[in-house]
Amino acid sequence: MEIKSFKKLKLYGFNNLTKTLSFNMYDICYAKSPEHRQAYIEYIDEEYNAERLTRILTEVTHMIGANILNIAKQDYDPQGASVTVLISEGKVEEAEGNGEAAPEDPKSEAVVAHLDKSHITVHTYPESHPEAGISTFRADIDVSTCGEISPLKALNYLLSCFSADIAIVDYRVRGFTRDVNGKKYYIDHKINSIQNYIKPETREQYQMIDVNVYQENIFHTKMLLKEFDLDNYLFGTAKSELLPGEKKKIKQSLKREMAEIFYGRNIPKV
Structure with a gap:
């Protein structure tokens, strides 16, 4: 979706505005037996391991027009993964001679990059209820940029990557930037709802x-x-294998779980 900006501003220095797009993505399922619940967590752990999450965040970086400075990734035992990508708006120039960047040397002039407090992170949390059979997978994602690049450009891509049953999305613009006359600007683009940028x-x-x-x-x-x-x-069980009473009970449990997450409060059982 197109990001509608104000008329091009002549700024003093560089754009100091920090724009942060944050997601909580939820996948919900019913796994009847302990074996099914364990299999679900193993499936999610494999589907969204650190390697795949790194590929997703790398694509996000390219999509918003940023450059990667550093990647840290980790798979956890017994479950879950994290990836953090430091990014910059400016181009990272390679060292002369051998074509290798040298970020480990802070005094080196071989690397020219504007580190503008920009980063992308993702953390995953697969878990299951020991009694009710409900299993959930949550992915927390933050895309934080400083400068002209906008995390909103990656909104639809991230929604499509996780195909969530529930998504809680936050967008905030912090700080200010100045024009050449010293006037402060607290936002540099038009927005009245995140929905404007969803397909x-x-x-x-x-x-x-x-x-x-x-x-x-x-x-x-x-x-x-x-x-x-x-x-x-249903994970590990087909609907045709369930009795009518079981189907109704499971459907009620799933819908209650989804409503509780969506509204952010517990709902009493009927």
Whole structure:
């Protein structure tokens, strides 16, 4: 989606605005037995291991027009993974002679990069309920940039990568930048909702709620998948294998779990 900017500003120095796009992505399923629950966690751990997450964040970096300075990645035991990518708006120039950058030497003039407090991180949290059979996978993602590059350019790509049942999305612009006359600017593009930047076909799939604080440049959108097909939420068990009473109970449990996450509060059992 196009990022609508103000008329091009003549700035003093460089753009100091920090723009942060944050996600909590949730995948929900029902795994009937302890073996199924363990298999689900192993599946998620493999599907979203540190290596794949690194590829996703690398694509995000290219998509927003940034450059990678450093990557740190880690898989955890018994489950979960983390990746952190330091990025810059400016181009990283290679050292003369051998074509290798030398970021380890802070005094070296071989590397020219503007480190502008920009980074992309992801952390994953697979877990399961020991009694109810509900298993969830949560991915927390932050894309924080400083300068003209915008994390909003990666919004639709990240939503498509995780195909979440629930997505909690925050966008905030912090700080200020100055024009050549010293006037402060607290935002450099037009926005009244994160939904403006989500593809129409994606918006059609989700129920959405906005909580925005315009005067503080804080935007919050919660997304809950509209379509519910029990077969899509069963792991290790087919719907045809369940008794009618079981189907109803499982469906109620799944919907309650999703509603509790979406609204951020516990819902009493009926």
